[in-house]
Amino acid sequence: MPNLSQAKAEQYLPHLNKAMAEAKINTPKRQEMFLAQLAHESGELRYMEEIASGAAYEGRKDLGNTQPGDGKRYKGRGPIQLTGRANYRAAGKALGIDLEGNPARAKDPDVAFRIAGWYWGSRNLNSYADAGNFREVTRRINGGYNGMASREMYYRRAQDVLG
DSSP states (O other): OTTSOHHHHHHHHHHHHHHHHHTTOOSHHHHHHHHHHHHHHTTTTTOSBOSSOSGGGTTOGGGTOOSTTHHHHTOOBTTTTBOSHHHHHHHHHHHTOOTTTOGGGGGSHHHHHHHHHHHHHHTTHHHHHHTTOHHHHHHHHHSSOTTHHHHHHHHHHHHHHHO
């Protein structure tokens, strides 16, 4: 992630390492795919909160956004861009943090990387990484293949460093 400042890298590294250990992202294949996805989703860890307002998620029942204002309240945050009331509730329950009541916590590094690890684990992404199935990892994170060329570029870069 060449566009990440040294200061941010030093700030984030302990949280990233802890999250990867918790989620058993402990092989080069797993780490390469995880880091590639985070790099794409967060602009090389520069954006811990989605730049857009979140209004596009308003009323998205598939995300659990059932209350007025949920789209903006539960917009993408953290390096994996957790989105939607239902995901905030599930992540918070799994991590023992009230993210539904305090969604801004999802962008704080000590929580944000744990959320990314939880999300990865809750979707069984280690098994897809072990099988080398980068497309399926992408689909399960993104819901489709948006930004696939960018994700693949980060994946190749991670392979060059870790492989």
